[in-house]
Amino acid sequence: MLPNVRGLVAKRLRAQGMSQNKIAVLVGVTQPAIKQYLDAREEDFRQKLYEAYLKDEEIEAIISNLVNLVSNGEKEEASLYFTTLGLMFLSELRLCSLHRKINTSIPPDCRICTGLYKEEEERELQLALSLLKNREVSNLIPEVLSNIAYSKRDAKEIADVLAIPGRIAVIGGLPTPASKPTWGGSRHLATILLEVRKTCSKWRSVMNIKLDYCIEKALKQANLISKVVGPSDKRDDVSIAKIVAAVMNDCPDVILHLGGNGLEPNAYVFGENPLQVSSRVVEIAKFCSDLT
Incomplete structure (x- = not known):
């Protein structure tokens, strides 16, 4: 190869x-x-x-x-x-x-x-973060900032999900993690992953990005299947997780949450591992950049 x-x-x-x-x-x-x-x-x-x-x-x-x-x-x-x-x-x-x-x-x-391959969640997530250091991806970081999470195969609680404490912000024009990945680093994405995996066990990783006007067109170009949820004013992690998980029967690749009163719209990009998720986000970002 x-x-x-x-x-x-x-x-x-x-x-x-x-x-x-x-x-x-x-x-x-x-x-x-x-x-x-x-x-x-x-x-x-x-x-x-x-x-x-x-x-x-x-x-x-x-x-x-x-x-x-x-x-x-x-x-x-x-x-x-x-x-x-x-x-x-x-x-x-x-x-x-x-x-x-x-x-x-x-x-x-x-x-x-x-x-031959021994899974190392921390190494995979660090690699995914390297892939996300892309100026085009910076345009997809929402006001609430982004995060990327990766669960253990047998994850049962928030501490079984790896993510970035402090999330991912744009610094110097590039998406930059606030700190190293930590187990239990994101209550929000961990809650979503744990709930989603009850219905769709193959998705072990997720990243939230801005629900920009270009996203739906970019998803079609990238052959990614999406579903829309909301709008909803429920802002707590458990409620959002249940709203997302309710449409995961056939394991769509992306969930578009339309937000609500005081809740910024977000797209949740899922994958089997963070390398797949980051690749999908980079591809979406490229299509969005081309559309502009």
Whole structure:
């Protein structure tokens, strides 16, 4: 996967006007290697990733996230992101069919890769925060500020949900967490996640963003399913959680809460983990930016 992802990242950076030497430094290969990537056809890189059973939206999220990280000088985070993603794919047995095409001796009941990825909630959430350091995302931070939460698989109480105490604000034009992730760091999002997971157990992460005029159009562009709740004047965490959870039967990706008297409208973006949530938020932010 890596050479084809590198090729697509190099082409994206070049399209942004970056020199071959600069791209080589950011991507971590030689300048001649970058020239080879740029001379190759983008369709060939994508075809190889299709053969690894990646979908267009997954490829776009991976490339956008890596471009964002290396452009911000976060090469270590970019490497950690791709490694984590690769281990997740292996542990989910998503690459088995491709592997068997290459090596026909692999038995059909092989599940050896299931133990490759050891879940580390704190590391995943920190990576997600790195992905969110994007000026376009800053436009989606509401007046009440944002937060992103991640629950344990067997979460039963607020202390089982990781989030940012003090939330995420815009500082220097970038979304910036007030502190490091802490278990029990957000009563509001933790209450929503715990209630939602009674109906839709696959969603373990959520982030709240501004319910901007562009959101609904952006969600359609990103092929994300949404539902609308409210308006409602109920402002306590439990009431909001129950209103959101009441429409989660078929696990929509986003809930649009229209707010109420003294309650700012918010969109709640859900995902299986914070990397998926942050990728979705970045994609929504990009579409909103393009619409303006």
